[in-house]
Amino acid sequence: MNYMGFIIGFGLLLFAFAWQVSLDGIQRKITARIHKRFGPPWYQTFLDIFKAMSKEPISHGWIYDFGVMMALGGTMATLIFMPVAGIISFDNMDNFFVITYLLAIGSLGMAMSAVGSGNPWASIGVMRALTQMVGYELPFIITVMTIIFGFKTSSISTIAHLQQGGFLYWNMFRFPLGGIVAFVSLMGMLGKKPFDTPIAPAEIASGPLVEYGGKHLAMLILQHEFSTFIEVSLFVNLFLGGGPTIIAFLTKYFLVYTLTTMIATAVGRFKIDDLIKFYYKVPLAMAVVQALVVVFTGLGVTIWF
Numbered sequence: 237m238n239y240m241g242f243i244i245g246f247g248l249l250l251f252a253f254a255w256q257v258s259l260d261g262i263q264r265k266i267t268a269r270i271h272k273r274f275g276p277p278w279y280q281t282f283l284d285i286f287k288a289m290s291k292e293p294i295s296h297g298w299i300y301d302f303g304v305m306m307a308l309g310g311t312m313a314t315l316i317f318m319p320v321a322g323i324i325s326f327d328n329m330d331n332f333f334v335i336t337y338l339l340a341i342g343s344l345g346m347a348m349s350a351v352g353s354g355n356p357w358a359s360i361g362v363m364r365a366l367t368q369m370v371g372y373e374l375p376f377i378i379t380v381m382t383i384i385f386g387f388k389t390s391s392i393s394t395i396a397h398l399q400q401g402g403f404l405y406w407n408m409f410r411f412p413l414g415g416i417v418a419f420v421s422l423m424g425m426l427g428k429k430p431f432d433t434p435i436a437p438a439e440i441a442s443g444p445l446v447e448y449g450g451k452h453l454a455m456l457i458l459q460h461e462f463s464t465f466i467e468v469s470l471f472v473n474l475f476l477g478g479g480p481t482i483i484a485f486l487t488k489y490f491l492v493y494t495l496t497t498m499i500a501t502a503v504g505r506f507k508i509d510d511l512i513k514f515y516y517k518v519p520l521a522m523a524v525v526q527a528l529v530v531v532f533t534g535l536g537v538t539i540w541f
Contacts, residue, residue: 245316245325252315252465253458257281259490260461263497270501281461285454293450296353303349304452308459310341315462318469319393321478321485332380332390332474339466342459343369350444361444364508365434371515372424372431378523379414379421380474382530383407386537392470396478408475410536413526415475417519422492424515425467428500433508468493 261278268275295301317338319330347366350358384390387398399405408415424431434444448456472478472488479485506514529535
């Protein structure tokens with residue numbers, strides 16, 4: 237048994253918790269300053285998690301309870317396979333398809349638990365989340381499959397390594413249409429405006445989260461932070477060359493996440509039907525064009541600039 241892999245994976249979970257929860261507090265501060273407010277302290281998210289963890293939750297049945305554990309456990313299991321600055325917990329397991337399938341476990345657990353609460357707002361939020369997932373996943377998958385076809389590998393660490401040599405080697409510049417599609421899809425994955433229709437606090441009272449409190453809420457906050465770490469890290473690895481050092485990786489991560497926050501702060505929310513129409517028009521068309529260019533010309537696979 238590869239005990240070292242489990243040790244590295246556990247260390248990666250602790251690191252992701254400390255980094256992403258701290259960064260979430262910083263983003264709340266950035267949002268407040270853009271809105272000309274002072275905002276909470278950077279460690280406010282830590283306080284929210286620990287305070288919620290200290291309170292007893294209200295249960296709506298075993299499906300409600302099990303779904304929360306499934307959501308958090310599935311997301312944590314996914315995170316340990318994500319390469320970070322060349323650090324890999326288990327060799328040959330940092331595969332895009334492995335991470336994609338495992339990440340779905342967390343989403344399904346969240347959906348199962350929210351629907352089990354019996355609250356109509358939660359059910360509406362889950363339906364919106366699944367509908368939104370259908371919208372952004374198709375153009376994102378086409379874009380990533382284009383990269384996999386070009387480089388003949390689905391290993392995330394290998395794809396990141398093939399982008400070393402300067403920023404012109406990054407897939408964001410090799411496959412510019414695909415890079416734009418991936419960033420727009422990332423906004424949808426993170427649930428940032430204009431793609432925050434599943435939560436929509438002023439419209440459906442935070443949707444799937446409406447019934448949660450206490451330890452259940454704390455676990456779902458953790459699940460969200462771990463999921464955010466996976467999704468932003470995936471974008472950094474696939475399109476920005478990962479990072480030869482942890483400092484380089486975290487710098488790219490910080491810049492990408494901050495950019496999504498600033499955009500979300502300045503725009504409004506899509507309606508769910510407009511959101512799907514948008515993803516199936518602009519990003520999908522750009523993803524298909526990028527795929528055709530790579531398949532028939534090979535541009536981007538080899539350095540041409």
